[in-house]
Amino acid sequence: xxxxxxxxxxxxxxxxxxxxxxxxxxxxxxxxxxxxxxxxxxxxxxxxxxxxxxxxxxxxxxxxxxxxxxxxxxxxxxxxxxxxxxxxxxxxxxxxxxxxxxxxxxxxxxxxxxxxxxxxxxxxxxxxxxxxxxxxxxxxxxxxxxxxxxxxxxxxxxxxxxxxxxxxxxxxxxxxxxxxxxxxxxxxxxxxxxxxxxxxxxxxxxxxxxxxxxxxxxxxxxxxxxxxxxxxxxxxxxxxxxxxxxxxxxxxxxxxxxxxxxxxxxxxxxxxxxxxxxxxxxxxxxxxxxxxxxxxxxxxxxxxxxxxxxxxxxxxxxxxxxxxxxxxxxxxxxxxxxxxxxxxxxxxxxxxxxxxxxxxxxxxxxxxxxxxxxxxxxxxxxxxxxxxxxxxxxxxxxxxxxxxxxxxxxxxxxxxxxxxxxxxxxxxxxxxxxxxxxxxxxxxxxxxxxxxxxxxxxxxxxxxxxxxxxxxxxxxxxxxxxxxxxxxxxxxxxxxxxxxxxxxxxxxxxxxxxxxxxxxxxxxxxxxxxxxxxxxxxxxxxxxxxxxxxxxxxxxxxxxxxxxxxxxxxxxxxxxxxxxxxxxxxxxxxxxxxxxxxxxxxxxxxxxxxxxxxxxxxxxxxxxxxxxxxxxxxxxxxxxxxxxxxxxxxxxxxxxxxxxxxxxxxxxxxxxxxxxxxxxxxxxxxxxxxxxxxxxxxxxxxxxxxxxxxxxxxxxxxxxxxxxxxxxxxxxxxxxxxxxxxxxxxxxxxxxxxxxxxxxxxxxxxxxxxxxxxxxxxxxxxxxxxxxxxxxxxxxxxxxxxxxxxxxxxxxxxxxxxxxxxxxxxxxxxxxxxxxxxxxxxxxxxxxxxxxxxxxxxxxxxxxxxxxxxxxxxxxxxxxxx
RNA sequence: GGGCGUUUAGCUCAGUUGGUUAGAGCAGCUGGCUUACAACCAGCAGGUCGGGGGUUCGAGUCCCUCAGCGCCCACCA
Numbered sequence: 001x002x003x004x005x006x007x008x009x010x011x012x013x014x015x016x017x018x019x020x021x022x023x024x025x026x027x028x029x030x031x032x033x034x035x036x037x038x039x040x041x042x043x044x045x046x047x048x049x050x051x052x053x054x055x056x057x058x059x060x061x062x063x064x065x066x067x068x069x070x071x072x073x074x075x076x077x078x079x080x081x082x083x084x085x086x087x088x089x090x091x092x093x094x095x096x097x098x099x100x101x102x103x104x105x106x107x108x109x110x111x112x113x114x115x116x117x118x119x120x121x122x123x124x125x126x127x128x129x130x131x132x133x134x135x136x137x138x139x140x141x142x143x144x145x146x147x148x149x150x151x152x153x154x155x156x157x158x159x160x161x162x163x164x165x166x167x168x169x170x171x172x173x174x175x176x177x178x179x180x181x182x183x184x185x186x187x188x189x190x191x192x193x194x195x196x197x198x199x200x201x202x203x204x205x206x207x208x209x210x211x212x213x214x215x216x217x218x219x220x221x222x223x224x225x226x227x228x229x230x231x232x233x234x235x236x237x238x239x240x241x242x243x244x245x246x247x248x249x250x251x252x253x254x255x256x257x258x259x260x261x262x263x264x265x266x267x268x269x270x271x272x273x274x275x276x277x278x279x280x281x282x283x284x285x286x287x288x289x290x291x292x293x294x295x296x297x298x299x300x301x302x303x304x305x306x307x308x309x310x311x312x313x314x315x316x317x318x319x320x321x322x323x324x325x326x327x328x329x330x331x332x333x334x335x336x337x338x339x340x341x342x343x344x345x346x347x348x349x350x351x352x353x354x355x356x357x358x359x360x361x362x363x364x365x366x367x368x369x370x371x372x373x374x375x376x377x378x379x380x381x382x383x384x385x386x387x388x389x390x391x392x393x394x395x396x397x398x399x400x401x402x403x404x405x406x407x408x409x410x411x412x413x414x415x416x417x418x419x420x421x422x423x424x425x426x427x428x429x430x431x432x433x434x435x436x437x438x439x440x441x442x443x444x445x446x447x448x449x450x451x452x453x454x455x456x457x458x459x460x461x462x463x464x465x466x467x468x469x470x471x472x473x474x475x476x477x478x479x480x481x482x483x484x485x486x487x488x489x490x491x492x493x494x495x496x497x498x499x500x501x502x503x504x505x506x507x508x509x510x511x512x513x514x515x516x517x518x519x520x521x522x523x524x525x526x527x528x529x530x531x532x533x534x535x536x537x538x539x540x541x542x543x544x545x546x547x548x549x550x551x552x553x554x555x556x557x558x559x560x561x562x563x564x565x566x567x568x569x570x571x572x573x574x575x576x577x578x579x580x581x582x583x584x585x586x587x588x589x590x591x592x593x594x595x596x597x598x599x600x601x602x603x604x605x606x607x608x609x610x611x612x613x614x615x616x617x618x619x620x621x622x623x624x625x626x627x628x629x630x631x632x633x634x635x636x637x638x639x640x641x642x643x644x645x646x647x648x649x650x651x652x653x654x655x656x657x658x659x660x661x662x663x664x665x666x667x668x669x670x671x672x673x674x675x676x677x678x679x680x681x682x683x684x685x686x687x688x689x690x691x692x693x694x695x696x697x698x699x700x701x702x703x704x705x706x707x708x709x710x711x712x713x714x715x716x717x718x719x720x721x722x723x724x725x726x727x728x729x730x731x732x733x734x735x736x737x738x739x740x741x742x743x744x745x746x747x748x749x750x751x752x753x754x755x756x757x758x759x760x761x762x763x764x765x766x767x768x769x770x771x772x773x774x775x776x777x778x779x780x781x782x783x784x785x786x787x788x789x790x791x792x793x794x795x796x797x798x799x800x801x802x803x804x805x806x807x808x809x810x811x812x813x814x815x816x817x818x819x820x821x822x823x824x825x826x827x828x829x830x831x832x833x834x835x836x837x838x839x840x841x842x843x844x845x846x847x848x849x850x851x852x853x854x855x856x857x858x859x860x861x862x863x864x865x866x867x868x869x870x871x872x873x874x875x876x877x878x879x880x881x882x
Numbered sequence: 883g884g885g886c887g888u889u890u891a892g893c894u895c896a897g898u899u900g901g902u903u904a905g906a907g908c909a910g911c912u913g914g915c916u917u918a919c920a921a922c923c924a925g926c927a928g929g930u931c932g933g934g935g936g937u938u939c940g941a942g943u944c945c946c947u948c949a950g951c952g953c954c955c956a957c958c959a
Contacts, residue, residue: 330959412958456886577954644896658908718896835914
């Protein structure tokens with residue numbers, strides 16, 4: 001509701017009581033007096049984007065006022081788009097939603113902190129750089145001071161050094177970012193470009209590294225050698241949040257395990273190639289079939305390795321034969337069994353996805369037939385997982401250890417979301433953030449957040465509840481934020497991972513592959529008694545989880561940070577709740593002990609007309625700039641703003657055409673209204689006395705209240721819908737009804753009332769529409785105001801006084817319905833709407849006729865009615881055309 | 883397997899605590915150059931509100947159940 005202290009909390013019969021006192025907001029901006037209207041002869045939408053975007057920039061219109069106190073600040077944790085190509089229509093959609101909210105808050109008087117960031121850190125960028133230039137990062141290549149990328153991408157990628165590769169990343173992202181910014185300006189996003197940040201900048205790297213060091217100092221992060229989900233193509237570890245299931249085809253292979261003096265034990269597996277890595281077989285503790293075997297051992301075929309038969313509740317009696325073989329590591333269940341049953345480790349698959357050499361017969365690789373195992377493994381070693389699978393099936397069949405034919409199935413397998421081959425689990429050393437102990441707290445925090453729409457909280461909760469391990473933040477990649485850590489090398493040349501060397505915060509950002517830890521010299525790198533730098537970079541989310549801190553310049557500018565953090569709004573799409581939203585909550589909780597924002601607004605996806613998510617791979621992506629130029633920005637924004645919060649919305653050019661019509665209507669209706677106001681001082685709302693005018697303003701007051709409460713609830717779409725509906729009936733009915741009276745060259749109360757009502761109604765409606773169609777409303781506002789509409793106050797019902805106390809909406813409704821009957825009669829008679837009506841007879845109740853009497857002349861003028869007869873009777877309208 | 887959302891006119895969608903004959907836009911059809919707007923205006927037609935059951939004086943709205951579609955999560959041998 002209106003926060004202005006001058007706004008009377010008036011209650012009227014039949015209207016809901018004012019809502020509970022709004023939280024202390026900023027003072028309402030003053031509404032400047034209009035100037036003499038100057039209306040173009042032929043108003044047009046063409047070129048408005050360029051004109052006004054340049055003007056807003058020159059005027060610093062959206063500059064954040066950093067002197068504002070926290071209670072008067074509205075801060076937005078804008079999602080930084082990934083710089084790996086181009087923006088798409090989904091960005092336009094969701095960023096428009098946020099922009100309408102930011103514009104609303106600004107008009108409410110808030111100092112809006114609305115930055116833009118570019119996420120140019122990470123694998124997506126590496127991939128784009130590789131393809132764009134035709135290069136491949138090879139850390140073993142030495143940096144070339146005269147390095148230049150190939151003129152055009154060659155067939156075979158050119159290996160380049162890590163520093164040169166990173167330079168190319170910077171170069172390409174900088175180009176992309178310029179194009180992105182141009183698109184956003186054309187879209188009219190009201191961001192403060194002086195707050196722009198990138199996730200690979202020195203500032204972002206400093207904050208990211210500082211955040212890591214704080215986690216380390218407080219024991220929230222640790223280094224561990226452990227089974228790790230590994231992408232064999234990208235050659236990097238992957239966290240749970242970056243994994244997805246894909247249904248692929250596989251096959252059950254039934255294998256025969258030897259038992260001394262007994263019939264063979266049959267087990268089924270989809271990964272027979274991991275048989276050499278088998279460390280146990282398990283069955284369910286309650287499975288009577290296998291209970292006698294618990295505690296005994298069986299022997300693997302081909303490799304003759306004795307493995308124990310163990311009981312574990314995760315074994316499913318209904319799956320396969322009810323016995324599973326445990327390998328290190330075939331899947332995450334193997335990891336669980338390995339950990340909980342304290343099984344030995346026999347790793348097979350290397351980081352390149354091939355089976356590495358194994359010392360059969362040595363400790364850890366004992367076999368009853370080491371020579372046989374060596375021979376069998378010789379057929380597999382060096383092969384890829386799929387090749388090895390094919391070969392071992394042949395070997396098993398030859399050995400008579402394969403029962404029947406493999407049964408083809410389709411089953412879900414874990415993939416890296418960007419990857420092309422199934423993830424393998426390898427043992428590796430990684431940095432982890434302790435999220436598991438935090439889960440109950442994180443669930444509480446999730447419930448404290450205000451979610452828009454509310455049901456999105458379920459996605460967060462199911463994610464947190466389903467976490468199965470701490471957050472792995474190490475990535476074995478090149479273009480990212482390095483870990484600010486070195487390790488001492490002892491006299492034997494062994495790296496001591498237990499005592500990492502860290503820099504003081506004042507040194508950040510550092511690159512440990514280039515910089516030297518305090519107390520060491522560069523020539524001690526990699527030698528006994530010296531040091532080595534941590535070779536990895538952080539997970540992209542380890543940096544992106546700090547966007548509130550980066551945008552708010554945490555520690556670098558404490559005054560600013562104190563005014564914007566915790567932030568008010570996190571806008572984002574639902575697909576990254578488990579990554580960006582979750583990780584941001586984690587970091588804020590660990591570092592600051594608070595939620596990073598009070599509200600989160602989740603936008604839906606843009607679907608193509610076939611109801612599929614729009615994506616590049618389907619080739620159905622329309623570039624935003626082309627769209628904006630074709631339909632006009634306001635039209636595209638209108639389409640976007642019609643998409644309900646959190647609801648997937650069809651890409652619909654027809655809806656953009658509707659938006660364009662609305663924008664044109666705003667021009668034309670304004671031209672009409674303001675044309676009547678030229679040449680004399682514009683009367684204010686106090687001059688509105690005609691019942692029809694008061695009725696219209698009363699209706700508008702209800703729209704203002706509705707639009708305001710909708711925006712407060714982040715339902716921009718409802719605010720637009722209510723405003724738009726009113727605006728069209730305002731044009732179709734009210735403007736037609738008052739046209740004649742407003743044209744009258746007179747200062748009698750009637751004509752003055754009409755002109756005052758037009759001025760007030762236009763002013764209020766333009767401001768209600770400004771967050772949605774910022775260009776056309778600014779254009780029209782400029783015809784009769786000095787300043788920008790986007791710094792004008794959001795309308796309050798007090799502006800429509802005294803109308804809200806005296807108006808009766810029923811007057812306008814009644815008159816409009818009779819006018820509608822007149823129009824229908826003319827349409828039925830196939831005559832012009834201008835055709836005269838000799839006699840218009842209205843039969844109705846005395847009460848309704850009384851409503852009509854209050855606007856008799858307006859009705860007759862609008863309908864071309866010569867004689868109006870009002871009679872009591874059963875409701876009927878008789879139109880007697882001349 | 884668990885969960886969330888969704889299903890209203892040919893299409894895209896409103897429908898806020900249950901309350902007259904269920905609304906809008908687009909597309910369609912019929913007319914109209916009307917000094918704000920022909921990039922316009924007026925009018926018409928079009929729906930057993932996914933199926934079934936229940937609560938109620940009254941259900942698109944609340945409850946149960948089934949189905950379709952979409953998504954999220956899951957230990958996937």
